[in-house]
Amino acid sequence: MKKILLASTALVAFAGAAAANDNIALSGSAELGVVGGGGDIDREPQFMQSIDVRFSLSAETDGGLVFGGTIDLDDVSDSSTQGLGDVTGYADFTVFVSGEFGTVTMGDTDGALDWAMQDPAAVGSPGSIADDETAHFGREDTYLDGDYDGQVLRYDYTYGDFGFAVSLEMDDANDAELDAADRDRYDPAWAVGAKWSPELGAGVLKLGIGYQESDNGSVTFGSDDTNIQVGFGEDASVWGLSAAYEMDNGFSIGAVYSDWDSDALKSGSHWAIGGGFSWDAFSIAANYGERDFDVRGSGDVETSGWGLAMGYDLGGGLSVLAGYGNSEASARGFADDDATSNGDIDWDSYSLGLSMSF
DSSP states (O other): OHHHHHHHHHHHHHHHHHHTOTTEEEEEEEEEEEEEEEETSOEEEEEEEEEEEEEEEEEEOTTSOEEEEEEEGGGGGGOOSSTTSSTTOOOSEEEEEEETTEEEEEESOOOHHHHHSOOTTTTTOOOOTTOTTTSSTTOOOOTTTTSSSSOEEEEEEEETTEEEEEEEEOOOOOHHHHHHHTOOOOOOEEEEEEEEOOEETTEEEEEEEEEEEEEEEEEEEEOSSSEEEEEEEEEEEEEEEEEEEEETTSEEEEEEEEEEEETTEEEEEEEEEEEEEEETTEEEEEEEEEEEEEETTSOEEEEEEEEEEEEEEEETTEEEEEEEEEEEEEEESOOTTSSSOOEEEEEEEEEEEEEEEO
8 A cells, every 4th residue: 555655646746747847748548438349259348448648758958959758657667778678569658859950769669661651540530449440450550660679769850841761670689589599680670761741732642652671570460459460581571652632621531552572471462541531520530451461382361451430529638439440361371280270250349438638
C-alpha cells in the first residue's frame, strides 16, 4: 500500500509540475465500449476500457535548437538504457533534436519508408476503440521496421511541400546470443523515403516513395492476438509507392503498393486502397488490401482484409466510434512438418464505444 501511495504522490507531483511548466505538455485519451468477433477465431462480446496519459517535453537553446521527447505513462516501466527495454520492442517513447538542419528522432518512430508512405486504412478514418478497421490481414504499416529491437534512428528534412528522410535500426543481439545462434552481427537495417504534398485543385495531393533493406527480415500483420508472421530470411528489401488526395469537401482517397524481395522469397507484394467522407460531426471510412508472398522452395501465403470505421463527434473531445474488420488467409504448398500449416482462415472483429480525448 505504501508503494502505491508513493507512486500516486509522485504522479500527482509530476502532473502538477507539468501544468506549471510551459516545456511539459500533458495529454490523455480513454476508451470504453464493447468488442467482439467471429469466424474461425470466435471471440465472445466483452467489455473494454483503456486509458493513456502522454507527456511531451520540449525546450530550446539560445541558438534556436529545439530538443525534447514524448512518452506514454504506461511505457515508463519498459524504458531501458538498451533498445526499448521490452521483448516485444515498440515501447512508445521518442527523443528528438530539431533545427534548421532538420529533425533527428530516436525511439519508437517510423523508419524512413513508413514515414514517407500514406496508409489507406487511415485516410479519412475516425478510428475505432479496438482498431478493427486497421488490425486486419490486408493492411501494411511497418514494412521492415522492428526487424531488430524496434529502436529507430531517423533524420528527416522538410522544405515547403517536400520532405526527405533516412533511417537506421541496429541489431541489438549481444555476443552470447550471437554465439548461441552461430551467426555474425547483422548490418543495420536502413531506409530512405521522400514525400510531396502540393495543393491541387480543391484539395491536397500526398505522394510518397521509399526503399528499405535489412540483413534479416520478416513482417507481421493482423491484430495483437491474431496475427501472421512471414520470415524472409537474409537480404530482405522492400520498395513502395503511395498516393492520397484529401479534398476540401470532406472526401479523401488513398492507395499504396509495395514489392518485397529476399533470398527466401520468390516474389512478394502488397496493395491497398481506402477512402473516407466526413460532413459536420459524422465521418465514415473503408479500406481493403491484399498481400501475396511466395516463399522459395516452400509455399505460398495469400491474405486479404477490409475494414470499416464510423464516428460521430459529440464535441469537447468525446466521440462515438464503431469499427469492423474482416480477414482471410490461405497457405498452400508447405510441407506437413512446416511451421506454417496449409489451409484457410477467416475471422472478423467489431467494436462500439466512446473515445475520449483530453
